[in-house]
Amino acid sequence: xxxxxxxxxxxxxxxxxxxxxxxxxxxxxxxxxxxxxxxxxxxxxxxxxxxxxxxxxxxxxxxxxxxxxxxxxxxxxxxxxxxxxxxxxxxxxxxxxxxxxxxxxxxxxxxxxxxx
Amino acid sequence: xxxxxxxxxxxxxxxxxxxxxxxxxxxxxxxxxxxxxxxxxxxxxxxxxxxxxxxxxxxxxxxxxxxxxxxxxxxxxxxxxxxxxxxxxxxxxxxxxxxxxxxxxxxxxxx
Numbered sequence: 465x466x467x468x469x470x471x472x473x474x475x476x477x478x479x480x481x482x483x484x485x486x487x488x489x490x491x492x493x494x495x496x497x498x499x500x501x502x503x504x505x506x507x508x509x510x511x512x513x514x515x516x517x518x519x520x521x522x523x524x525x526x527x528x529x530x531x532x533x534x535x536x537x538x539x540x541x542x543x544x545x546x547x548x549x550x551x552x553x554x555x556x557x558x559x560x561x562x563x564x565x566x567x568x569x570x571x572x573x574x575x576x577x578x579x580x
Numbered sequence: 581x582x583x584x585x586x587x588x589x590x591x592x593x594x595x596x597x598x599x600x601x602x603x604x605x606x607x608x609x610x611x612x613x614x615x616x617x618x619x620x621x622x623x624x625x626x627x628x629x630x631x632x633x634x635x636x637x638x639x640x641x642x643x644x645x646x647x648x649x650x651x652x653x654x655x656x657x658x659x660x661x662x663x664x665x666x667x668x669x670x671x672x673x674x675x676x677x678x679x680x681x682x683x684x685x686x687x688x689x690x691x
Contacts, residue, residue: 505683506682514677519677554623567610567611568625569625573621573622
C-alpha cells in the first residue's frame, strides 16, 4: 500500500461514453500527477497539479480533462476517447513541487482502461 | 534514445544470482530514481541518488551514478523470485517536479 488509491481498477468504455477516473492520496501531499502507460512505451506524464493548481499539461488532447478539487483528490474525466487511448492510467503524488526532498513520487495501482 | 533508457530490456536469472540493470540519460540532472513495477500495478519507489553522490545502498540494492557518463546502474544482490518485476529509472532533467521514465527492464527471477 503506497497511500494512493485509484478507482475503478478496470474500465471498459465505448468511444461515445463519458467516464471519470478517481485518485485519492492519504499522505498529506501537495502535488498530484496523471501518467499514461501504454505497452512498450515509457510512462507519459499527462498532468501535474500543485496545491490544486495545474502546473503542467503535457500536450494532452482535450478529450482528457483533469480536475483537482483539493490536494487529496484528483480526477481524470474522459469523453469521446479513441481505441489508442487504451492504457494503464497511473496517479501519483509527492510532497510538493520544488521542495528539496520531495522528489519521490508515490503511485496508485492504476486504472486499466479499454476503449472499444 | 529516450532520456532515462534502461538496458537490457529483459533479464532472466536464477534465484540467488545478482541482477544488474543500467540506465543512460542525456541531460543534466539533480537526481535519479529507480522504481519497480509488478505486472499491471503501480510503480514503487526504490531508491534516489543525487547528482553529487556516486553510490548508494538500500538493503539488497546498490545504485551507482556516473554523471560524466550520464549513466546509472542498479544491482540487486541475492535475487529472489519475488524480485520479478519491471524496473525503471527516472530522471528529473533539472525540473523541480517532472520525472522522465525509460521503458524499463523486465527482470525475471526463476526459482
